[in-house]
Structures are given as structure tokens and as C-alpha cells.
Amino acid sequence: MAEPASLKVSVWRGGADGALARFEVPARENQTVLDVVTHIQRELDPSLAYRFACRVGMCGSCAMTVNGRARWTCRTHVRKVVGPDGALELRPLANLPVIRDLAADLTPFFEKWRRARGRFEPREAPDGAVPEDFAVVPPASRARREADAGIECIGCGVCYASCDVVAWNPDYLGPAALNRAWTLVNDVRDGARAERLDAVAGDAGCHSCHSTQSCTERCPKGLDPSSAIAGLKRTLFWDTLFGRR
């Protein structure tokens, strides 16, 4: 496919009431969206604010809204997302406060992670001491496989920015925090299962999810938070029905 010689890039500038600014960036082979942003900042406008660290899809800091969809920009090739006329529209992640330009404030995202009790709480050594012995977790066990399915989350916030329920209900914990909670519910070494299930129940938690699967559709790591949330719902359903909580 013939590629346009230059990209017409619209970039969000300013805070919540900012506006799009236009830049012309030379098109290159194997160019990522992050490369485009870096070019603008280095060559065209050094005041542009954005965030990245690893550039190889590990740290989760580079996510932005690219042509309407949340994506990790360091692993998104321009050729995959650019319009036929070379148009690229970059905004900060949705559903989060804007700090400036392409940098969104992820404080609410990580605060909800904490509220969902997303921290491992060792069953055998609640004081944080190192347990006497290794825990044996058979790799083929059901719980281990459930935990494995969601463990590779890099905390990029793409799912959170893609979820309508987050936009509709400011208290909603969101797909990443609930996905994290489900991995811990399935961690046999964890000692806070009951408290964690309490933390993720109700309208602010898993019960508001409508299975739109936008999170699953967009997660760059190919995780399936929607199914993790379904797991939480299922667990809470039977626990409630049998009066276990």
C-alpha cells in the first residue's frame, strides 16, 4: 500500500478545556504512534507533555486515545491505525482527569485498584514475614489457571478508558481493578478472600458490569477482564444464595 509521505497529526493541547493542535510529521517505515509523539516533542514543540518509559510494552505508561480508541502507543504501528489521508488524532486517555496535553492523571485508576484490595495479603504471614516453606500451587489447577489468565496486566488503563460504566458511574472500580481482584481471589496463598469479595460487590463493583467486553476487546495484553468480572459475579452469586456471606 502506498503510504502518504507525511502524517497530519491532531494533538490535544492543554487541560480539560484544551483544543486540538495540528502538526505535520514525516511518515517513516515501522513507525509507532509513540515515535510520532516523540518527533513532535523533539523537533516541533518541546512543550508537549506525554508519558512513556519502557517503549517495549512492559511499563503501561504510554497509553493514549488514538483515532478514538485507547491504545498503548509504543506498540501501535502507525500503519495499523492511520486513515487513508494520513490523519492521526491523539488525545489523552478518556475517563480520567487530564493533567496536560497527552498526560492523563491515573490517580483515580490506582486508587480504585487499592479499593478493590488489589494487594496480595499473605495468608500464612499476615505481618509480612517470609513463610516457612514454599506454597505448592499445581499449575494445572483451576484456580491457578484462572489467576494466570489475568496476571499479565501492566496497569496501562486502556480498559478503564474504554469502559462506559466507568464514565456513567464515577464510583465504578473498573475492569483492571476487578481483574486484579479476581486473580487474587484465585490465589490460594492469599488470606483476604472474604474482604476482597466484599470490596468488589455491589454497584461500585462487579455487579455494574454489563459485559460489553470493551475492556477485553481493547486490552493490549490480550487479557479478558470481562470474564474475570463474570468470575467474581459467579462466586458472589453462589455465596449469596447459600448464605455464605
Next chain:
Amino acid sequence: MSARGQTHLWVVQRVTAMLLAIAVTVHLVTIVIAVRGGLTAAEILARTRGSEGWLAFYCVFALAAGLHGAIGLRAIAAETLGLRGRGADLAWVAIGLLTAAFGIRAAIGLYA
């Protein structure tokens, strides 16, 4: 309403959903069969009059549908109008039960 109460509403929503999955299928099949060759009052009442089976079916159906609909509206009102809170929740349960009562009234009409 507490997270516990919200969880209970969700459980009711799903239990009624499971009942409705069966009831709606029966309802749709009945409709499709009944409308063949036109619908007459005598035909309908011949099926339902004095039949405890149909009475029980329509009563359970009405109760499940009333509650299921109201809990569904509750979510839509919360998410699009921002209508939340204990008062609203109680109102939705009341609306669900009232709707169900209308349905049960109709079911009794078909039986008696």
C-alpha cells in the same frame, strides 16, 4: 443501599432472568401457536379457565417480569439520569411489585 443490598438486587435480577428465559420461550411459542388462524377470546379462555397450571405459570411469570423490569430500569436510571440512593431503590422495588400485581390480576382473570 449497602453493597450487600445491591448484591441481593443483582441476584434477584439473575434468578428472575433464568426463570424468564424459560417463561418467555413458552410465551413466545404460545403466541405463535395461538395467532394461527386468528385470535378469539373463546380460544384463549378455553385454554386457561380453571387451569391451575396456567395460573401458576402466569403468576410466576408476572412476578419475575415485574421485578426483572424494575431492577433493569433502576440500572438505566442510575447510569443515564444519575438517579441513585436508598429512596430510589425502594421505589424501584415497589414499582416492580406493583407491576407484578397487575400481572397477577390479569392471570386471575384468565383463570376465573
Next chain:
Amino acid sequence: MDLRPRSHPTYLAFVVHRVSGLLLALFLPLHFWVLGTAITGEARLEGFLRWADNPLVKAAETVLVVLLAAHLAGGLRVLALEFLGWRSRQKDLVAASAGIALLAGLAFLLNVV
């Protein structure tokens, strides 16, 4: 509303489910009330049914049947995800097509009579 991030099939399934659910929930009290009032005797019910013979009411009824079938299909999708732990999106497509088939079948049946 920006549709670009909302174009996947499962999002569409959600929209259909929500809109059909909303309309059905609003219709339900009306349905029950009118039926409860009509069924106070065979003659009254017959009168109501003859009124319901007019094409406008027939068209509305067909729409309601389709909404009900669509909401049923969407509900089965949600229950399968939540209670059977379906993961793959392929299965959703199966459920969706089953729903569409159901819809088509019903619409057809209602049309021939």
C-alpha cells in the same frame, strides 16, 4: 457520542439488549393493566381482541415480539458469560446468530398468519 470505540459486536449486543429491555419494561405495566381490565368477561376480551385486529396494533405487536426475542437472546448471552464462564468471542457470535435466527423465524411465523 464517538462510535469508533463502540463498534465491536459485543457492544452492539449490549445496546440491543439495553434498548429492548427499556422498551419492554415500559410496556409491561401497560400490557398487564390493559389485559387485566379486558379479561373481565368473554365478551369484553373478544371486543378487545377485535380492536387489536387493526393493522397498527398488529404491527406494534410484531415489534414487541421481536423485542422480546432479541432481549431473550441477549439475556442468554449474558447468562452464558456469567454462569458458564464462556470466554471466547466466537461463542458470542454463535449466540448472536442463534438470536437472529430466532428473530427471523418468529417474524416469519407472525407474518404468514
